[in-house]
Amino acid sequence: MKKIIALFMTAIVMLSMAACGTQKSSNGSGSEQKSVTLKLAHNLNEQHPVHLALAEFAKKVEEKTNGQVKIQIFPNGQLGSESEVLEQLQAGAVALTKVSATALTTYEDGYNAFSLPYVFNDENHFYKCMESDVVKELYNKTKDKGFIGLTYYDSGARSFYTAKKAINTPQDLKGLKIRVMGFKSQTDMMQALGGTAVSMNYGDVYTALQSGVIDGCENNETALTIGKHGEVAKYFSYDEHTRIPDILVISSKVWDSLTADQQKAIQEAAKDSTEFQKPLWKKSVQEAVEQAKSMGVKFNDVDKKPFKEAVAPMIEKYSNEMIEVKKLLDAFKTIQ
Structure with missing residues (x-):
């Protein structure tokens, strides 16, 4: 169909x-x-x-x-x-x-580079x-x-936001069910960090957070307001794992x-x-943060080093298995 x-x-x-x-x-050549x-x-x-x-x-x-x-x-x-x-x-x-x-990864391996954690410094x-x-x-x-x-x-940096506690270290993710977009790189990332990846439609996230089906999500700040997730997830932790x-x-x-x-x-x-x-x-991010704060959301910065160390083997695995990913990541490392 x-x-x-x-x-x-x-x-x-x-x-x-x-x-x-x-x-x-318009070049005056007279061509049609x-x-x-x-x-x-x-x-x-x-x-x-x-x-x-x-x-x-x-x-x-x-x-x-x-x-x-x-x-x-x-x-x-x-x-x-x-x-x-x-x-x-x-x-x-x-x-x-x-x-x-991430939607283009099935057409060209190189696009996987953009969904890997901590590829970009800032x-x-x-x-x-x-x-x-x-x-x-x-x-x-x-x-x-x-x-x-x-x-x-x-589309911003993606971080973890959760219902019951802030995420300060990878250990804080242990035993937590975190909604991800469903792409392999995200599932692999959650496994490396110790959490459990749960794939579901974005429209189902609010109810899942509210009912406890999931403990948190990973997204940018606008999800707190556009999706109203800030009503049920009160902790936003700036680990900024992907862009x-x-x-x-x-x-x-x-x-x-x-x-x-x-x-x-x-x-x-x-x-x-x-x-x-x-x-x-x-x-839009600045406005989302201010609105989320008025909803009672608490924002906390985290030390990214333990998160980077936890996913380093995963990134190496992708580089070894996909030539185009390695090419992009190597080029990104030379850019200051």
Whole structure:
């Protein structure tokens, strides 16, 4: 059924693209370039910093192409879940989408590097690594899989938050059931730290925390307020084990249908949108912390050294088993 829907949507997109007509290029050469409208789908709401960045991206694309390329955004999961939209994108029915880097691990091993704990030293190191040549190379490695990466968006550092006690050392996780996203790297991380990984949908977390089915979660500060988890989880411990970016990807089929000038404009607009999103994300985190404090959440800093030591064998194992992961991690270590 998904394949039928994807094929149907592809037909609609191709018809709509054909109906757009042509416009003269702005370089004065007199050559003709097609005017296109590209669909961008994602599962966030219109207030989220990433959605605002995508709206800025759409605005910049239209400006830089003199209206030749327009982006139509479908937020709130209107066209399906993250994985469903990615399938549509591979078929060319959707042009662009935002996905968590972890969702791309099944297509390219290198993306596992972003979900490993303590890969990035801090926020500035994260930014420099994500803007490095080795990451740009990674973006293009999935072209034959149906998509390429354009840029990244900050989704913060993920830490542990719990219902009954703060997490100050890995020993504090022993015997605790912690909700994770369900990717192997997260399950392996929890095992290395002594906790028990529990995979469940984000929408079920509040009730699970409230009923004691789980003892805590790992996420950024905004989960305390957007998901209202701060009502039932009163301890947020800043171990900052991972910084998993969101990645903006575009269909290979759509990308190849664009002119070189249009491709350049989209790449420039994507980079601009990342810079646009950074302060928005910081502001959203600051607001979430203040609101969570008013809900009674206590925030505590932790010594990260014991956590790093506990997961070191896990990181070495991933590096040994995945050449692309080792390549990225080695490059990140050279970035100051």
